[in-house]
Ligand SMILES: [Zn+2]
């Protein structure tokens with residue numbers, strides 16, 4: 001496994017990479033642009049190539065792109081859907097320019113049109129977009145806390161979407177704080193073992209490609225998405241320990257998305273996670 005953080009945009013790419021390296025990151029995640037905006041800046045292939053080379057030099061991989069929160073493939077609004085499609089396409093292309101293999105996407109909010117309808121729309125939208133995506137970049141659906149009309153908080157819902165495509169077309173990014181909020185017990189060895197077994201049976205562990213390792217301020221099953229520093233929230237360290245010490249592939253990324261990203265808390269959280277490794 002490889003351990004890293006979600007990198008802030010503030011301060012600039014190069015500075016943040018050297019900081020991430022200095023505190024021991026082996027992988028990083030970033031937003032391709034303002035996470036609450038509809039547009040990415042104009043592409044600059046020379047600059048992006050330079051940045052990709054810097055990551056190579058620093059041995060930081062994989063680079064993971066987290067798509068903007070605005071993108072919602074399950075939205076009932078045609079205008080919103082059109083904007084979502086364009087921004088997702090741009091994000092996939094941007095990831096390819098950085099030689100990033102993964103784009104993480106929150107599964108979506110059906111906005112009142114219903115779970116079935118929402119999931120159907122996600123599948124249809126991805127199916128139409130797939131031929132236009134760079135082949136080296138894979139879309140990973142992130143499980144959600146399940147608040148409001150959010151889809152993808154259960155392994156079952158993720159499985160329905162993934163299984164609509166040939167195996168390996170899409171992957172999953174699993175967030176511990178979201179799973180916890182959605183009612184999965186991530187805080188005990190038994191809970192983690194059951195969760196991984198369910199994942200294997202319903203989706204297949206080979207499709208789990210990134211883990212967001214976050215503690216949660218909210219209670220298990222609360223459907224509230226509030227991340228906390230590792231060991232300071234409601235999820236017991238026993239669960240994190242059990243999760244981290246599975247037999248993960250050598251380049252499998254664990255990403256911290258804990259509060260106050262960009263502060264010294266990054267180092268503290270990385271140290272806490274490292275202390276759990278056996
Ligand atoms: Zn996310």
Ligand SMILES: [Zn+2]
Nearest residue numbers: 142175212257
């Ligand atoms: Zn996450």
